[in-house]
Amino acid sequence: MSNDVHSELESESIEIIREVAASATKPVMLYSIGKDSSVMLRLAQKAFYPAPIPFPLMHIDTGWKFREMIAFRDRTASQIGFQLITYTNPRGRAEGIGPITHGSAYHTDVMKTEALKQALDLHGFDFVFGGARRDEEKSRAKERIFSFRAVGHRWDPKAQRPELWNLYNTRISQEETVRVFPLSNWTEADIWQYIRQESIPIVPLYFAAKRPVVKRYGQWIMVDDDRLPLEPGETPEVRMIRFRTLGCYPLTAGIESSATTLDEIVAETLGASTSERQGRVIDHDGAGSMERKKQEGYF
Amino acid sequence: MDTLRFITCGSVDDGKSTLIGRLLYETKLIFEDQLEALKLDSQKFGTQGERLDFALLVDGLQAEREQGITIDVAYRFFATPNRRFIVADTPGHEQYTRNMATGASTAQAAILLIDARKGVLTQTKRHSRIISMLGIRHVALAINKMDLVNWSTEVFDEIELAYRRFAHELCFETITAIPISALEGQNVVDPGNAVMPWYQGKTLLNWLETVRAEDGDINGPFVMPVQWVNRPNLDFRGFAGRIASGSVQPGDAVRISPSGSQSTVTEIVVYEGLQQTAKAGESITLVLTDDIDISRGDVIASAAHPIECADQFEADMLWMSEHALLPGRPYAALIHNKSASVTITHIKYHLDINTGAHLATRTLALNEIGTVTVSFDRPVAFLPYTENKRLGAFILIDKLSNDTVGAGLIRFALRRAVNVHWQALEITKSARAKIKHQEARCLWFTGLSGSGKSTVANLLEKRLHAEGKHTYILDGDNVRHGLNRDLGFTEADRVENIRRVAEVAKLLVDAGLIVLVAFISPFRSEREMARGIFDPGEFIEIFVDAPLQECERRDVKGLYAKARRGELINFTGIDSAYEPPASPEIHLRTMERSPDSCVDQILSLLTHQRY
DSSP: OOOHHHHHHHHHHHHHHHHHHHHOSSEEEEOOSSHHHHHHHHHHHHHHTTSOOSSOEEEEOOSOSOHHHHHHHHHHHHHHTOOEEEEOOHHHHHHTOOHHHHOHHHHHIIIIIIHHHHHHHHHTOOEEEOOOOTTSOTTGGGOOSEEEEOTTSOOOGGGOOOOOTTOOOOOOOTTOEEEEOTTTTOOHHHHHHHHHHHTOOOOGGGSOEEEEEEEETTEEEEOOSTTSOOOTTOOOEEEEEEOSSOOSGGGBOBEEOOOOSHHHHHHHHHTOSSOGGGGBGGGGGSTTHHHHHHHTTOO | OOEEEEEEEESTTSSHHHHHHHHHHHTTOSOHHHHHHHHHHHHHHOSSTTSOOTHHHHOOSHHHHHHTSOOSOEEEEEEOSSOEEEEEEOOOSGGGHHHHHHHHHTOSEEEEEEETTTOSOHHHHHHHHHHHHTTOOEEEEEEEOGGGGTTOHHHHHHHHHHHHHHHTTSOOSEEEEEEOOTTTOBTTTBOOTTTOTTOOSOOHHHHHHHSOOOOTTSSSOOEEEOOEEEEEETTEEEEEEEOOBSEEOTTOEEEEETTOOEEEEEEEEETTEEOSOEETTOEEEEEESSOOOOOTTOEEEETTSOOOEEEEEEEEEEEOSSSOBOTTOEEEEEETTEEEEEEEEEEEEEEOTTTOOEEOOSOBOTTOEEEEEEEEEEEEEOOOTTTOHHHHEEEEEOTTTOOEEEEEEEEEEOTHHHHSOOOOOSSOHHHHHHTTTSOOEEEEEEOOTTSSHHHHHHHHHHHHHHTTOOEEEEEHHHHHHTTTTTOOSSHHHHHHHHHHHHHHHHHHHHTTOEEEEEOOOOOHHHHHHHHHTSOTTTEEEEEEEOOHHHHHHHOTTSHHHHHHTTSSOSOBTTTBOOOOOSSOSEEEETTTSOHHHHHHHHHHHHHHTTO
16 A cells, blocks of 8 residues: 555554454444544455455434435445444434434433443444544543443443553453444544545535535534524525534534545645534533543443 | 654653643644633643643543543644654553553653653653563653753753663663753753753654654564454455564465464455555455465464464563462463463562562562563464564453453563473373272362361261262361461462362372362462363362351351451451352352251262262
8 A cells, every 4th residue: 555654554453353353242333424434444344355344333323414424324335235233212212302402412312322322232242343533532532442341331431451562352241342443543634534545435515515504603503404493583504514523413513615525625634723523512511521421331 | 654653651740741732732733622622621620820731631531630640541643744643641650550551562662751850760760661671662861841940951961861870771772861841842842942052952853753663573574463264255265464574475485383384375365456565564364375274363474484382481571450460370361363371380570660679579569560480271373572572462361350460571482381291191080080980070169267168078078988989188277287388378379279289189180089179269260270170070169158257156266266356367258358159060058058968969969970
């Protein structure tokens, strides 16, 4: 491969993914449809080629994903041919829990954290891949690549297993699980450069286009469909925006941009003056909010 | 553009996190929204008054921010036009040494911080010894807080000299001393000539951009541990792994360890197709010409430089658990991609962090470093750690808690495995048992002192003897008068006590006897170890179960009373733990039934097994 940095990161990630396949009883890869998941998926294809990916991918569907994301998910699954599991918290669905009616914190808690734990318990998955990177957020920078979770999926940041060299301790007892982060040492710029280098398909929302938006809390919220009730006096306007990160749609804000190609996105990322998580409403719920969510079982 | 992985280490409050925060800030890696958050955090938790507290950029855990300390290693990323950096900011407190070692194990260089007001501390030495042991060869000695010693060249020179004297015995190739102020920024990114005209050397960032990134494994002979066997269908069989040294091309002759079989590489398979060559660090899949048996943990190496196998090693060991290392206890181990069970058979010495002296010891406590003899339960392919980290590093895992408890580095193989052959005997165990008209067994009684182990064992032996069976009792007290009289009651000695008794019991079972072992044997690991050395079905664990209050009430030997008065220490049930068996073959509740009825219970199982 031409680029040494990516070759090293890629080889490290492949080693991590293979280690799980070799030691886990029932592994699963969480698939969030975003750019990091797309890279992780490609790395899994590479790790096992010419064999198919030997575990399913699972999408925790909060019911609030952009429509384009769901379409992309189903298209990708049928093109690559991996086993796709989708799961939505039945209680949340029955009670109609959403970010607008119930607030972002409660929505995330029920539709993501609780749903994830339910889905993992339902299927009995023991090793769970996630696409989190250490450069995303301060508490993630502290997490091991193989992150041990006690019974009930709890993370104890003060008692992490030592993780020396590339020797990953995969021994666990019943009902204990491990979250595995193959992209730990990748940065946002690495992800974009790799997507460009490998021509990895991504959700079109990452590219700038004219989209209907409203301004809330100083950020551009896209009006994807009628799930977003407009507040009095709000009229959607059309702006050239794209997304640096994709989550639930009212919880993820777009940025004004004219980057319509991967080259332009890479250039924009390298020159960015704000972090990608700035567009994520969830991180602003209070100091240490990500750490607390992770302790409770969030990714 | 290459990548440098480095760590910052040193004692508490030497300014490690502040330095990283400064580096990130000055290389423009702090985004505007993160800077806004930092301003808020600095007002809330900051220790720098009105100024930004850069440490808060790195100390990401709530507990760290509240206490103003670093608990666990944080990984941060930055880049200059010349190099890309992954920095591990490691904690300074002694109690978090294992987290520091986690960060150091993958680093190629280290910045060792020293507080100019304090000089070289014990923790400076501890970290230096660990990074030297882990193979880091280039160190920047960042003498920090120069602003607090009036930018004094004398203070700087004195500390540098003291450190070089100390580090003389370590394995560093270069030590570069740099006077800095992480708080104010001098010599971090920009030179500090204005306040330290006497220093003309590199800034810390210059040093980071130019220090050699050790990747010496590229040029060695080809070695690849097999991580996973790729067998999607009958037509394809590939060996997936990450190359530990050298390079490989189709047509290369290879040799597999431990089996010794030889073959030739036909293809290097990657997602993009077939690759013509692959080098150290790459994750690939190899296809060989011959259909030979190779599994995970085997090592494929150049046929010209085959990899040695051994099962006994001398190794350096960093202990990382609150529970001390116990020689004789079986631990799970992982070396490259090979899982095994190991025991530490001997601790040669424990290293005094301050003086480097070799001290005699029977155990290693949390954060202690020692040199040990380690015995694997099977031969493993290896290289000395100094030759190849991937083939020479291993971790130890507690078999019950599954915690990672030790980090080991192989120095060399001990030849014992080759020289001590197992003598094959023609008269077998079953032949010896047969002329006694019985099946050899080990009946292992475990339970608190006073629970009734000896009583039941004695009664059982009488009944067996009456039936014409050949038996022998190994009793805890009796064995301690002879074979084990050199052992006390510490955890380490108890483990050794059980190991020896298990070995004796094995010899007696081999002689065809029914052996009754009546030992408190409080720890699950050792009972499992004992079980492991017998053939399946031979070992019968009998849990003699009576509540502590009842045992204490009986107190046949007056020991509980002594222990309560503090005259006996490490007494099981009082100040030393008893771990009850999870699934014993026989569970005797001696509160509820008489010794005779207990013996009946055992005999009925034995009869069922047609002993």
